[in-house]
Amino acid sequence: MKEITLIFFCFLLGLAGAWALIWFGERIGMLDLPNKRSSHNKKVCKGAGIGLLFAILVASFFLKITHFLWFPSLAISVASFWGGDRYKLTAKQRLCVHLGCSLYFLLFLSETIKMGVGYLLIIPIVLFIVGTSNFYNFMDGIDGIAGITGLIGFLLLANYGKRIHADPNYITFCICISASCIGFLFFNFPKAKVFLGDVGSILIGFVFSCLTILMSNSIMDFLIMAGFLFPFYIDEISTMLIRLKERESLIVAHRRHIYQLLVNEMEMPHWVVSVGYGVFQAILGLSLIAVKPSGISAVFSIYFIYSMLFIIISLFIRYKAHASKYH
Structure with missing residues (x-):
């Protein structure tokens, strides 16, 4: 009953959180103004992810979630609020914050479970956390997708x-975050x-990647759970490769993700x-879960x-x- x-x-x-930003967002300068890179054509308040942050903090308190998950989550979210939504930090400054929060999580995690040879995995795992946080942010560009x-x-x-x-407690924590997403939606x-x-977007990506690591008992578990965000990963990575091939700067805003092309060029409803x-994500995630008994090759x-x-x-x-x- 307490969990419910x-x-x-x-x-x-x-x-x-969403309601508050609708009513007070414009007064505190939390407006997203449309430009040629946007997929919307009117000003809309932003920053509703603050409600998800409070949900994560409250759930962390009652479920006794470890400090090396909730504290860097708070830090990266607040930094994103002031450095992305309210004011502007440079890409390098934002990256430093993301790296710092990821290292805080991993260093305390390694001390807790005495990783040993796992220290060799710190660099690729940091890249996974930072990458997921930013990929989620980049993919948050149309109504409902995030x-x-x-x-x-x-x-x-x-x-x-x-x-x-x-x-x-981690399982209940995940359900709490899903519930907060429903409220936002x-x-x-x-x-x-x-x-x-x-x-909100960077926060969700950060917490998802950290929970994937915390809940994994094996490489198999990690590979399966990481795949639960597969549509975001594959869209972002394939778009990045195309932009690199065409010598575009990766830090310049664009409208070349598949979801953006569908909405902006092919005029599909958001x-x-x-x-x-979401359907693609659910089918793939359930497919990964279903083939687990067949081994890693499956x-x-x-x-x-x-x-x-x-x-x-x-x-x-x-x-x-x-x-x-061109027609």
Whole structure:
């Protein structure tokens, strides 16, 4: 009963954060003004992710979540609020904050579990945490996509965590975050009245990646749980490779993600694209869970099949978007 009450309260916090920014966002300068890189055409308040932050902090307190998860989550969210939503930090300054929070998490984690040879994994794991945090931020560009992905991603984590007998508090924690995403979505989907903002998108990516590490008992577990954000990873990485090939700066805003092309060039409704990404995410996540008994080769096979499927579809979309742009 206490868990249900906590989950419902986190839902209310997600709802309240979005409501508060709708009413007070403009007064405190939290406006997202449309530009040629945007996928919206009118000013919308941003920063509703503050509700998710409060939900994470409240859930952390009642579930006794370790400080090396909630404290860097608080730090990275506050830095994103002031440095991304309210004012502007440079890309290097933001990266330093993300690296610092990731190292704080990992260094305390390594002391807690006495990682030993695991110290050799610090660099790739830091890259995973920082990459996931930023990828989530980059992919938060249309109505509903970040909230739906967060909702499904953390529910998949909770489902898989129960299967591998992870700490029950982490499982409840994941459900609390999903509940806060539902609360936020009431004002962001199907038509956005408020945006998550950097305070929320970077926070969700950071917490997701840290929980993936905390709940993993093996490399297999890590590979499966990391895949619960696969649509974001594959869209971002494939777009980055194309931009690098064309010698574009990766720190310059753009509209070349597949979800952006679908909305801006092919004029699909935001909600259709967001739901489509969510369905893809859920199917792939459940596929990874289903093939676990068959071993790691089956997991890699799932990644290969879905990667090829995404690449083929994305090439078609890019071709159609390019054609429509010049007709």
